[in-house]
Every structure is written in structure tokens, then in C-alpha cells.
Amino acid sequence: MKLKQLSLFLENQPGALSRPVRLLAKAGFNIVTLSIADANQFGILRLILQDWEKAKKLLEKAGFVVRVTDMVAVEVSDQPGGLAKILEVVEKAGLNVEFMYAFTEKRENKAILIFRFDDPDHAIKILRQRNLNVVASVDLLKQN
């Protein structure tokens, strides 16, 4: 129901992003999607990947501070207004979005929106009631 997101603390300096990404690539992890939040002094790298538990271990062993968060992924058709439609539901239901990011699935012509809600369980219930397609597992996100 919920997707696991790994977030990593990054120092704001050259090479900070490439180190974890290279580490994951070397170990054969496939990053489904990522997003970066940056503040003045530091950044946060957010990752969605399939083998998140193994990836977390690997990253922590390399000295990263890693946090796991529950995310809600919603599938929409990749066309104008797709996002607006969902946001309207979110807004009307009074759901608080901490942050979100999105990626598209070209082959399927779908877009996946990934939300961080205050209360993910409640958010999933509301979205389902409105017949929105909440993606159940990361495996469904990408089948290559």
C-alpha cells in the first residue's frame, strides 16, 4: 500500500550526491526515482528503489544517515491536468502534503506521483474512495 522511501543526509559540497548514487550503482541497485531537497547548508536525497532494505544496509555501512519514510504513490495518465485532478482531491480532503515528486512511465504513458503525507493511511483511504489508483508496490512501478 505504502512505498518505502529512503532519505539520506548530504552535505552541501561537490561530490556529495555522486557518492551514494555510485555506491548503489556499483552494487547493482536500480533507482526507480529520486528527488533532492536542498537547503543552504545541506541537502536531502530521497530515493525510491526496489530492494530498499538491502540498499539501506549498504548505505549505512558506508556511513550515511538513512531514514525510511512511508510514501503514497498515485498513478495518473500522463496528460495535461493529471496532477491538477489529484491535487484537487487532496486539497478538498484537507490532506497535508509535506512534499511530493513525480516521474513518468513512457511505455505505459502513465505518470506516478509520490506523496509524503502527514498521515499516509488516512490519505490512501481518501484517495481510494475517490477512485484514484494508489500503487500498491514498487514492483508495479517499473517492469523492464
Next chain:
Amino acid sequence: MKKYSTAGFHPVSAPDFLPPEQLQALQLQRLKAMVQRAYNHVALFRQRMDDAGLEPADVRSLADVARLPFTVKTDLRDTYPFGLFASPMKDIVRLHASTGTTGKPIVVAYTKEDLGVWENVMMRSFAACGLHAGDVIQNAYGYGLFTGGLGAHYGAEALGATVIPISGGNTQRQLMVMRDFGATAICCTPSYFLHLIDQAQELGINLKELPLRAGVFGAEPWTESMRRRIEAESGLKAYDIYGLSEIIGPGVAMECECQAGPHIFEDWFYPEIIDLKTGRPLPDGEEGELVLTTLGKQAMPMIRYRTRDITALTSAKCDCGRTLRRIQRIGRRSDDMFIIRGVNVYPSQIETALLKVEGTLPHYQIILTREKDLDQVEVQVEVTREIFGDTVGALDQVQRNLGRSIETLTGLHMKVRMVQPQTITRSEGKARRVIDQRKM
């Protein structure tokens, strides 16, 4: 109030309970021999005595110590490597050296007899915090040129305890061994132990369920709040051990089970507290720089060595019954102090401020720079799992809280920057707290 009995103490602890007159008589006898030895064999000391118009025979009472010249750290550097040795190499059985992060290292030497003294004070250190034969002591001080590892090792072994000579580093293995070998005590720096606590949680090891009951922590200044944090999170009792290579290594002073400040092993080390500015001795209870004179060192006698550690001596009776005077926990060193925009700041204040904010560890470094003639301080704090959230806002908040806490304690605004864990350089497990990049 909790009572502490002397029952069950190891016989080696007997000198801890000497009546003051007996102790002083022993000190004076040893002092005279030491001064004579240093005068005969150490050129620098003889020169300084001659310059001051003093002879060894002028030392008639313990009060005369105050007439003797000081020895400072640069004396050891200037005479590198062997200039202060009072024994020929054939009598010297061990050398240790500082890591020498700045310039040349300092070298210290031991005769067989000196190693005996060291072993004696380390045995008494372990006995003082209630350890004895049957205890399993995990020695995570670094083995090698650093005095911590071997010093603790031989003391623990002589006590009859089981020693795990694991040395420093390799945190996962430390925790595995601690659990599997049933360690009842650990020796390491307090900051390294905090790291072990953090990693234990990560590995799902509950330290409180292990037989671990005592931690012998030293080699870096730490604070009462750090002690409370360690004890609350690990269930062991944290004891402060004090020492320095120039004097002997660890085992110059050690806390007893009352945890009321380290008792100085005065039968081997004569302590004074001096005024930082005038160099004059201060009475018990007053704070100043700790100055130590070795009373039994053969290979390298140290006369009035200025430790740069700031503390006070207390002769108030300790509940354990030891007659040895205690020093206040050393939270600061005179050479760690920095002056920023005219205000004196000690790293220990920063540490206290950091520990006031939930979830932080005192893994920090202070970087001093100067921009347009204005001093700038940046406090780098290693991020921990407890304080790291996945939102920028949460981390920003922690950063602001840290800054506010520092400002409350020091009255100064300092920039706070979060850095990756384990990025602050540590040498022998000791973190270097202040990096001064100001060009004067």
C-alpha cells in the same frame, strides 16, 4: 546517602587510604630522590636549577616544590627525541610517543621499574571502580605508540581480570565481542563509547541487557551531561580516568565508585594547582592549571609539568574513604580555550549546549576563521539518525535549536553546520575540537 565500604578492596589499593602524614612523608622522600636524579641526568633541568640558584638539597619540604622550575610541553619537543631521559637506553624497556598531529611527536620512556609503577596505578584505577579478578575488560583504547592501550592492558591483567585486547576501531566487531565474550567493563574514549551506543541500537543490541557494568573513560575532556547520557543509554556506570603520557599515561587519577571526581595517586604523582597568569600555587578548592611532578619516574622524571588541564583539587573526604585528594572533572584545557570577539569560550560549553538538544551527540568540531577582521565560528555537528528527518524543515529546526542553545550558553552567535557522521577527524579516538584558521 549511599554508603561505600572498603571491604573487598584489592590489597594493591592500600596506598589509597594512607593517613595524610604518612603519605606526605613518602612523597617527600620520593621527591628528594627524583629531583636529585633529574639534576644529575637531565641537562635542561640542571641548567634551569642552576639559573634559579637552586640545588637539589634545597628541597627540604613538599612546599619547596613551588620553588622548582616548570616543565612545559615544548621542552619535550625541543629535546626530541631523547633529551629529557634520565636513564641510559640499556635501562629503558619501552618507548611511547604522541601521535604528533602538530609538528614533531613527543617521546616518553619507561624503565622496568617505571612500568611497575604504571601497572600499579592502573590496577588501583580498576580496583577503585569496583573491578577485580573475574571481570572481563574490553580494552578499546588504541594499542601502539599511544599509552592508552598498553597502559590499561597491563593494569587489568595484573589485577587478574580477563583482558580483551581489541584496541580501537571496528565498531561492529567491538559490539559482537562485547556481547559474545560477556564483557563486564570497557575502556575507551567517552566519544567512542557514544558511537558504540549508537551502533548498538542500529544492530539491535541492547547494551542494558549485557553484563557490562563499568566504563573507564578518558583520554579526552568530557562533561557531566555526557556521563548522564552514557549511563542512561547503556546502563553502565561511567568512570572518569585521567592521565597523560608525559607523566605516565592513563592512571594518574581515577574515580572511585562515588564518581565524585578522580582521586590522584598522590604517592606517585604530586599535584599542584597554579594560577594561569601568575604561575603561583593556589589553595585547594581554587581553579587553575594542574601541575604534576612524578615521584617515581626513573627514565623520564617530570618536575612541575604544566598539563594545561584546568581543574581544582579537593581534600574534602570522599565517601569511599580514600585519603587521596581528588581533582574536579577536567572539562577544559587552557590550550583548548579560544577567544572569539573578546569572549573566552571552552569547547566543553559547546558540548553542553549540544547535549541540551534532543537526539544530538557531542561529535562536533569548532572552526575559527576571520572574515574582514571579524572572528567567525562555525560549529560542525555530525548528524545522527535521531535528528535526521526526511524534510528540510525538521533538520533546519534542529540546526536553529542548536544555534540557540549555543547562544544561550556562550552569549555568542555561532554558525551551526550539520555534517556527515564520522567525518570529524579523530586521532586515537580523540576528536580534535578546535581548528583555528584565523591568520593573525
